[in-house]
Amino acid sequence: MAYTFQVTIDSHSPHSLADWWADALGWEVEPSDEAFIRRMIEEGHAREDDTTLHNGTLVWKAGAGIRHPEGLERAPRVLFQFVPEAKAVKNRVHLDVRTGDDDPRTVVERLIAKGATRLHEGNQGPFAWTTLADPQGNELCVSH
Structure with missing residues (x-):
């Protein structure tokens, strides 16, 4: 069986880095589903401090994804995931x-x-x- 994958990049500011890479590649930042995020908080599946505002939009603090404009069939998703430490080595x-x-x-x-x-x-x-x-x-x- 062949598997699919996404590329995950650690980041101390995932939403800003997702914006940079989307622009660099001509890709799209995945939109935030604010209604879903609010529902997860209301139902107790998430906390307010799991979220942040990015460019005025409620987003998950943990990360941001980008996709090729032609979809996942064209290229794997790239996820920028929050980590507290800065990059230290190559x-x-x-x-x-x-x-x-x-x-x-x-x-x-x-x-x-x-x-x-x-x-x-x-x-x-x-x-x-x-x-x-x-x-x-x-x-x-x-x-x-």
Whole structure:
């Protein structure tokens, strides 16, 4: 049997990082179901302190997800989950962002303008990439 998966990224500010990555990838942040959250609190399945406001919307404090605009059939969901500690060491897993027809240098400069940090340039044979860190320090590579 083949399994599906989602990619989960630890974050001290999951909703802000989900916004950044959705913009970086051209994906969508999953909408919050405020009515469902309020019902869970009213029924005693959740507490008010399990929630927070993000851009004026009631959301679960524990995390935020993003999806490819064509749905989960196109690409796995990415979940940004709250952890209290900051990132301390290099990621053992990272996302490789492939730019398709877009110029990767232009994409890199756009991401840097939005808070990414350039870490280094790499190449192997005909392949080249730029390694960046997102605003919370998680590594990613940008290439064709």
